[in-house]
Amino acid sequence: MAYSDKVVDHYNNPRNVGSFKKEEEGVGTGIVGAPECGDVMKLQIKVENETIVDAKFKTFGCGSAIASSSLATEWLKGKSVQDAQKIKNTDIVQELNLPPVKIHCSVLAEDAIKAALGDYQKKAEEKKIGKEGAATGS
Amino acid sequence: MKLPIYLDNHSTSPCDPRVVEAMLPYFTEKFGNAASRNHSFGWEAEEAVEQGRKQIAQLIHADPKELIFTSGATESDNLALKGIVEMYREKGDHIITSATEHRAVIDTAKSLEKKGISVTFLPVDKTGRVSPDDIKNAITDKTILISVMLANNEIGTINPVREIGKIAKEKGIIFHCDATQGVGKIPVNVQEMGIDLMSFSAHKIYGPKGIGALYVRRKAPRVRLEPMVHGGGHERGMRSGTLPVPLIVGFGKACELCEQEMPTESVRMAKMRDRLQNGIMGAMEEVYLNGHPTERLPNNLNISFAYVEGEALLMGVKEIALSSGSACTSATLEPSYVLRALGVGSDLAHSSIRFGLGRFNTDVEIEYTIDRMVKAVNHLREMSPLYEMAKEGIDLKTVQWATH
Numbered sequence: 001m002a003y004s005d006k007v008v009d010h011y012n013n014p015r016n017v018g019s020f021k022k023e024e025e026g027v028g029t030g031i032v033g034a035p036e037c038g039d040v041m042k043l044q045i046k047v048e049n050e051t052i053v054d055a056k057f058k059t060f061g062c063g064s065a066i067a068s069s070s071l072a073t074e075w076l077k078g079k080s081v082q083d084a085q086k087i088k089n090t091d092i093v094q095e096l097n098l099p100p101v102k103i104h105c106s107v108l109a110e111d112a113i114k115a116a117l118g119d120y121q122k123k124a125e126e127k128k129i130g131k132e133g134a135a136t137g138s
Numbered sequence: 139m140k141l142p143i144y145l146d147n148h149s150t151s152p153c154d155p156r157v158v159e160a161m162l163p164y165f166t167e168k169f170g171n172a173a174s175r176n177h178s179f180g181w182e183a184e185e186a187v188e189q190g191r192k193q194i195a196q197l198i199h200a201d202p203k204e205l206i207f208t209s210g211a212t213e214s215d216n217l218a219l220k221g222i223v224e225m226y227r228e229k230g231d232h233i234i235t236s237a238t239e240h241r242a243v244i245d246t247a248k249s250l251e252k253k254g255i256s257v258t259f260l261p262v263d264k265t266g267r268v269s270p271d272d273i274k275n276a277i278t279d280k281t282i283l284i285s286v287m288l289a290n291n292e293i294g295t296i297n298p299v300r301e302i303g304k305i306a307k308e309k310g311i312i313f314h315c316d317a318t319q320g321v322g323k324i325p326v327n328v329q330e331m332g333i334d335l336m337s338f339s340a341h342k343i344y345g346p347k348g349i350g351a352l353y354v355r356r357k358a359p360r361v362r363l364e365p366m367v368h369g370g371g372h373e374r375g376m377r378s379g380t381l382p383v384p385l386i387v388g389f390g391k392a393c394e395l396c397e398q399e400m401p402t403e404s405v406r407m408a409k410m411r412d413r414l415q416n417g418i419m420g421a422m423e424e425v426y427l428n429g430h431p432t433e434r435l436p437n438n439l440n441i442s443f444a445y446v447e448g449e450a451l452l453m454g455v456k457e458i459a460l461s462s463g464s465a466c467t468s469a470t471l472e473p474s475y476v477l478r479a480l481g482v483g484s485d486l487a488h489s490s491i492r493f494g495l496g497r498f499n500t501d502v503e504i505e506y507t508i509d510r511m512v513k514a515v516n517h518l519r520e521m522s523p524l525y526e527m528a529k530e531g532i533d534l535k536t537v538q539w540a541t542h
Contacts, residue, residue, distance in 0.1 A: 003453065011453055017521045034539030035485035035524060038447055038464060038473065042523035058523035062449040062464070066521065115540075 003063055004097035010067035015074050018056040020044045028120025032111040039065045039105070043112035045076055045084070047120055052076045052084055057112075064102040068092050068109035076113065081120070087113055143503045146459045147342075147437060147496035148291050148319060153388070154344035154497065160391040161346065164384035172381045173372060183383045190390025197393040198317075198336065199327040200353050206373045207381060210350035211318040214337030215242040215285075217352055217377065218314045221363030222283045222335070223250055226312075230280035234258045236268045236297075237479040239287050242337075243316055247285070256280070264481050265430035266295035274305055284313050288320035292463060292476040292492055293429030294438025296324065303332020312361055318342055318350075322396035323404065323435050328353055334361050340385065344497055345392030349385035352377075399497075407495050408436035410504050414493060415439050417508035422515055424528075428463075428477055428490055437495040442477075442486040445525035446518040451491060454514030458507055463490035485524075485534075 003011075019042070020027045026047045033040040039061030046054040055073035059066045071092060076084055089106035092098070098106055144152070164186060172187045174180025191202040208214045223233065235247050237259045247257045258276045262268055268286050277284075284306050289296045299315055306313035314335035317326055321336075322343035328336060339350035354376065355361045369378030396403075419425050424444035440463075443451060448464030463474030464487075473487035482490070493507075519525040524534060 008453075011450070014521055019526065031523065032540050035488070035534060036483070036539075038484075038488040040523055040539070042526075058521050058526055060445060060522045060524045061447050063453040065447075066450060111540075 006071075006096050007063055007067040007098070010070040010096075011063045014057075014066060014070045016054075016056050016070065016077075017058060019058065020046055020054075020056060026120070028116040028118070028123065030112045030115025030117075030119060032115055033061070033108055035060065038062070039108060041065065041069045041108055041112040043069060043072060043109075043116045045116045045120060047081060050081050052079050052081065061105065061108075062102070064096070064098055064105040065108060067096050068098075068105045069112060071095060072109045072113055081117060084113060084117055139500070139502045139506060141457045143458045143499075143507060145493050145495060145499065145503075145507065146461050148294075148492065148494035149461060150341045150347065151344050151496050152498060153346055154392065154395055156395060157345055157388045157391045161384045161388040164387050168383070170383070172383055173370065183381075186383055187381055187386050190386040193390035193394040193397075194351060197326070197397045198321060198338075198353060199329055201356065203374075204353055204356050206352045206354055206376045207386060208350045208352055208377055209348055210341070211240075211316065211337045211339040212242040212350075214339070214350050214352035215240070215314075215316055216246050217363065217366055218335045218337060219243065219246045219250060219283065219285060220366060221376070222312055222314070222361075223255055224364035225362050226282040230278075230282040232256045232258070232278055232280040233283040233285065234260065234273060234276045234281060235285040236260045236262060236287070238262050238266055238268075238290055238292075238295075238476045239285065240291055240316055240318065243285055243287070262295075262479055265433070266290055266293050266428075266476070266480050267430065267433065268297050268302070270298055270301040270305055273302055277305075277309055277311065281309070281311050284311055286313075286315060288315050288317035288326065289324070289435050289438075290429070290476060291319050292474060293440045293480070294319070294435035295430045296320065296433045296435065299331045299333070306334070307332050310359075312359070319435060319438075322393065322400070323407075323437060325400070328355070334359065340389035340392055343392050343396050346385050346388040349382060349389045351389070403497060404436045410499060410501065411437060411439050411493070411495055413501070414495075414504050414508060415441070417505070418511050421508070421512045425515075426486060428480065428482060439493040439495075440490060441493075442482065442490045443515050444486065444489060445522045445528060446489055446515055448489055448491055450518055451489075451511075451514055454517060455507075455510045458510060461492045461494070463492065464488045 022029050028045045031042045042058045044056045045052045055076040057069040059069045089110040092106035170179030170183035172183040195202040312334045315333045316337045321338040334355040336353040341347040426442045428440040448462030477487040
């Protein structure tokens, strides 16, 4: 099975490899998959004013998994938190021309996006509650 | 040095030019059917077949009459297991084999299970060896066959075949050995090893694809088989079909070359393999050898690179032909059952690479491979979240993974 040119390109020149500090303000972290299953994706977003200003990933997995997460970070950058929710695994499949046996890689990338967004929102929520709590003087 | 480099010789090997040369006349001028008894074309072909049979028999210390030609080791394995079970079913309905056999044995055994045969799949130790004691303990009065491979196709581990053969003899049970990876690489002697049936093929030893053999003992005991392919009664009635004379000539020549060159070739192979192993393992941390440290084929190396997925690694060194135990290289998404049987964790099984050296590899290729492997592993570790976590001191075994 040959890889598509786009998968090869993302593999050779992965975009946005790296990490943010998890506790940093506006950072959402999603870690999905398991080593036993052969793939683990860590995807992070940095949000300012409800816009994703930066994204980073690290992936343990096959070339298609690496490409899926690399592509996801490219797509996330500049998107609003709301629009980021709309990224579907099928978009990734189409863009990277993934064969059927590699569709799970795109599913994992979508899961990672959702997990990172969820983590960001949870942190934002907690912060809000914290502030309200401080305001009521309790 | 020419690219790509071929380091997948457990999968198949190129034909030796000397083998091809020996075969060529048998496609055009000497094209006869070895079963044609009434003209010179037939005699010439028969003579070539008998010459090939002799060369092959010599390599394994058998009588030429004890060889049955097949299409390859898969067919030989099928014929051995199914043929014995059908022939000796009255005597018993139990066979013993091991968890790390080639799929040609495992799947055949499973298909026999569906037909009511009871099969014991023995576990192996962490180096991949079957214990002779386990075999002894698994034998019942219904056992009609023991099938254990000589050397494993993934990890190269060599089984204690001699001991197993001795047990089989003592108990009067037929012993089949899939020796596909071992023949031509290490000395094989069916007499000393107590083997009654043995599968092997030409294309793993620089011969042509499409031809294999099943050694079937004729004396002490005389092993009988129910054929799977019926027809003209070729090969003592055990495998009908016109003999592929050019392939047999090539198989014979390949065996002859192996016999002549094994003393020097196996030493050269082991030296290159050891250099590859030391070069890779010396340059990186958390790289693990799979299989037995010493009891293994001279041309095999199987290594797990922690925190890096096997298929991704293959992609990074795509000018080198290798194979991985990663799930991603199979259709099932399950990592290597052989490594799992050794107790290698799924994570490390996903990270394994098999190097299969061969006659035509050179020292320069080995040095190039070491360099490329180290670079590719480092490239992937840089983007591995597992490597990052391990560096931070997180024990990956304690992490709650969101398993999908």
